[in-house]
Amino acid sequence: MRSLGSHRFQCDMQGLLILAEQARAGNIRAVSRVISLLENHPGGREVLRLLDSTTRATIIGVTGYPGAGKSTVVTRLVSFYRRQGLKVGVLAVDISSSVTGGALLGDRIRMQEHALDHGVYIRSMATRGHYGGLAQATGDAAIVLEAAGYDVILIETIGVGQNEVDVVDLAHIVVAVVAPGLGDEVQAMKAGLLEVAHIVIVNKGDLPDADNTLRTLMKWCPNVLRTVATTGEGIPELAAAMTAYRQSRTVGDVGEARDR
Secondary structure, eight states, X not given: OBOTXXXXXXXXXXXXXXXXXXXXXXXXXXXXXXXXXXXXXXXXXXXXXXXXXXXXXXXXXXXXXXXXXXXXXXXXXXXXXXXXXXXXXEXXXXXXXXXXXXXXXXXXXXXXXXXXXXXXXXXXXXXXXXOSSSOTTHHHXXXXXXXXXXXXXXXXXXXXXXXXXXXXXXXXXXXXXXXXXXXXXHHHHHHTHHHHOSEEEEOSTTSTTHHHHHHHHHTTOSOEEEOBXXXXXXXXXXXXXXXXXXXXXXXXXXXXXXXX
């Protein structure tokens, strides 16, 4: 494989085999190159066949409206899972730059506290006009991280609130983040987010309207939690709820079908 950083690199089987082996070994540079290959090269998906792995990561989708604190929740979850000794991958989907078509990298800037942790991989991915809240290569990137030995993969959608349901087909668990006082619960109902979310969290739960928002959501959703992500309050309870939900799944469930 030549000129890996270019959109015009040439693919050959030997080069793909080497790259796949390096990615499976957890080489971060190789992981990044494989994801770039999948994003930029039409024939790049051939490498996925070479990444076959017996490991199975827990894939968590985090969706919600701008301003609800999705990135802060994701950052706190990264810290929680790292304290458990788990490797964590983050795929943060950003709205594409109108000039370059690339991601705006906002989430990587907000997650700088994990930048030097070799047990954390953070990647911003541009939507490039793809609808559904994810980038076109997000699912492929999750496969790469899974093969590279990441135990938990957090996928943060762009958070525009509409057509954000693609994450349901990819994640084992979908968490919808809403904030009190912004009318998020009403908008989430209209957008169908509450129908696809397995767990709903009222972030910024220390604000005055938090109790009202909680009561409203509990009428519609079986799993509603309060968090204050800026302080970490409620994050252990969120992680426990996600673990319980995953353990409750049966072989015939959608999540197991996704694995197959």
